[in-house]
Amino acid sequence: MAGSAVLATSERATRQAGRTAAVRLDDVSKAFGTRRVLDHVSFEVPSGCGFVILGRSGTGKSVTLRHIIGLVRPDDGRVFVEEDEISALAGHELSRVRQKIGFLFQSAALFDSISVGENVAFAMRRHTDLADAEIVSRAREKLAAVGLGDEFDKMPGALSGGMRKRAGLARALALDPKILLVDEPSAGLDPITADEIDELLLGLKQSGGVTLIVVTHNIPSARRLGDQLLMLHEGRIIAQGTTAELEGSDNEMVRVFMTSQHAG
Amino acid sequence: MLDRAQAGLAAVGDVSIFAMKAAREMFVPPFEFRETLRQLYELGFRSAPLIAVSGLAVGVVLSMHTRASLERFGAESLIPSGLAIALVRETGPLTAALLLSGRIGAGIGAELGAMRVTEQIDALEASAVDAFRYLVVTRVIACVIALPILTTIMNFSGMLGGFIAETAVNGMPLRLYFTRAFSLIDFTDYVPATLKTMVFGFIIATVSSYLGFTTESGTEGVGRASTRAVVLSSMVIIISNVVLVRLIFFLFPEAGG
Numbered sequence: 164m165a166g167s168a169v170l171a172t173s174e175r176a177t178r179q180a181g182r183t184a185a186v187r188l189d190d191v192s193k194a195f196g197t198r199r200v201l202d203h204v205s206f207e208v209p210s211g212c213g214f215v216i217l218g219r220s221g222t223g224k225s226v227t228l229r230h231i232i233g234l235v236r237p238d239d240g241r242v243f244v245e246e247d248e249i250s251a252l253a254g255h256e257l258s259r260v261r262q263k264i265g266f267l268f269q270s271a272a273l274f275d276s277i278s279v280g281e282n283v284a285f286a287m288r289r290h291t292d293l294a295d296a297e298i299v300s301r302a303r304e305k306l307a308a309v310g311l312g313d314e315f316d317k318m319p320g321a322l323s324g325g326m327r328k329r330a331g332l333a334r335a336l337a338l339d340p341k342i343l344l345v346d347e348p349s350a351g352l353d354p355i356t357a358d359e360i361d362e363l364l365l366g367l368k369q370s371g372g373v374t375l376i377v378v379t380h381n382i383p384s385a386r387r388l389g390d391q392l393l394m395l396h397e398g399r400i401i402a403q404g405t406t407a408e409l410e411g412s413d414n415e416m417v418r419v420f421m422t423s424q425h426a427g
Numbered sequence: 428m429l430d431r432a433q434a435g436l437a438a439v440g441d442v443s444i445f446a447m448k449a450a451r452e453m454f455v456p457p458f459e460f461r462e463t464l465r466q467l468y469e470l471g472f473r474s475a476p477l478i479a480v481s482g483l484a485v486g487v488v489l490s491m492h493t494r495a496s497l498e499r500f501g502a503e504s505l506i507p508s509g510l511a512i513a514l515v516r517e518t519g520p521l522t523a524a525l526l527l528s529g530r531i532g533a534g535i536g537a538e539l540g541a542m543r544v545t546e547q548i549d550a551l552e553a554s555a556v557d558a559f560r561y562l563v564v565t566r567v568i569a570c571v572i573a574l575p576i577l578t579t580i581m582n583f584s585g586m587l588g589g590f591i592a593e594t595a596v597n598g599m600p601l602r603l604y605f606t607r608a609f610s611l612i613d614f615t616d617y618v619p620a621t622l623k624t625m626v627f628g629f630i631i632a633t634v635s636s637y638l639g640f641t642t643e644s645g646t647e648g649v650g651r652a653s654t655r656a657v658v659l660s661s662m663v664i665i666i667s668n669v670v671l672v673r674l675i676f677f678l679f680p681e682a683g684g
Contacts, residue, residue, distance in 0.1 A: 232552075234553065258555040258556075261555035266553040268546050268550060269546075270546055272546035272549065273550075289554070289555070290555060
């Protein structure tokens with residue numbers, strides 16, 4: 164019920180904005196063993212929007228992101244990326260849809276057996292017909308855009324946490340995705356480095372063309388990046404709207420969560 | 428007890444499905460040539476020194492045992508051919524496979540396990556790459572190609588070890604030793620026994636990849652995957668060898684003579 168109401172709200176928002184939905188979850192439920200992680204979750208992310216998924220640890224935020232890129236399949240419900248139902252795709256079709264999406268993992272998840280530059284070039288080598296020199300040149304550009312222009316030949320193990328995150332972002336942007344999924348961008352980083360990552364994401368959003376879906380429990384980060392916020396609790400959506408709407412929510416948990424890091 | 432038995436049976440089923448998927452996808456394009464070549468180098472070429480040195484030692488020991496047995500009957504001239512037959516038919520293939528299940532199995536289990544727990548396998552999938560084809564199928568193909576070649580290296584270095592032992596005892600020349608060594612070996616001794624190591628390679632790669640691919644519980648899980656990869660692949664190799672030898676005797680009756 165709550166999921167349907169939230170879906171109706173987000174559909175209205177999408178129509179009002181005159182944009183198509185980049186991502187849509189339709190009554191998605193997921194359990195791992197006996198533990199229900201998502202419970203009838205429905206929402207829509209308008210194209211070009213900065214969409215932030217909030218919630219305490221273990222409430223299903225990262226699992227939601229993994230549904231969007233097809234790393235996890237729902238037990239019930241459907242997941243759409245633009246007009247493609249990614250939750251029903253496999254093989255080449257799944258690969259085609261995934262090429263529209265970039266994913267910045269919480270741990271960056273760089274391939275540690277190849278250099279930072281080759282990490283960025285990896286998807287280009289596999290999914291484009293570009294010449295090797297062009298791929299290397301573009302990979303250098305992507306790294307330079309995140310402030311790692313001189314780190315092309317370094318191995319991931321030689322980078323600091325913040326640098327790994329930046330390199331992960333450059334890799335996620337390698338194919339110029341329409342949708343960028345970001346899992347806990349500030350996790351494990353000092354406040355200054357976390358702000359720098361936020362700035363990069365904000366720059367991407369403001370440059371247009373990229374739909375940004377960010378999972379975080381960092382409220383200052385959510386305020387900066389989110390046009391729309393959604394809060395999950397125990398696998399269910401308990402609030403959705405703008406920052407101001409969530410701050411004025413009737414739900415005390417939502418209000419407490421939104422003000423908990425106000426100064427941060 | 429019943430739960431453990433059920434879990435064990437479920438695991439056997441899962442490994443079998445994993446192996447069948449790998450066997451099918453080995454022949455389905457597109458092929459990952461570059462990564463397969465890289466794995467051939469890592470798993471095959473870099474195992475060659477281990478196999479060559481071990482083969483030498485095995486050859487020396489086999490020669491000493493063969494001499495001890497044949498001397499009693501005054502049949503020392505049969506030492507080179509006896510050793511060659513023992514090496515080519517069974518000792519070479521099985522020793523090579525068990526050594527490689529240690530080196531390759533542990534390596535694959537640990538590498539894929541670490542990739543699983545650090546989300547690198549998810550990152551591959553997120554990069555629109557079929558992680559199973561890229562990580563598993565390439566390793567399976569590399570092992571299936573590498574094992575017969577490494578077994579051949581083992582056989583030859585074993586014979587060389589046998590020569591060193593013989594020439595140390597009675598000064599036998601190299602040419603005479605190898606002429607005698609090859610005098611009783613024919614096609615049915617070498618080819619079926621060496622080709623069966625393709626099955627051993629398939630077992631090492633699929634069992635180890637399965638354990639790495641399904642690793643849970645962080646670094647502790649990686650260690651467990653690595654250990655289990657060696658134990659399970661060695662065990663499956665030894666058991667499957669019984670069936671394979673029986674099959675070889677059935678298909679090539681002269682190999683049992």
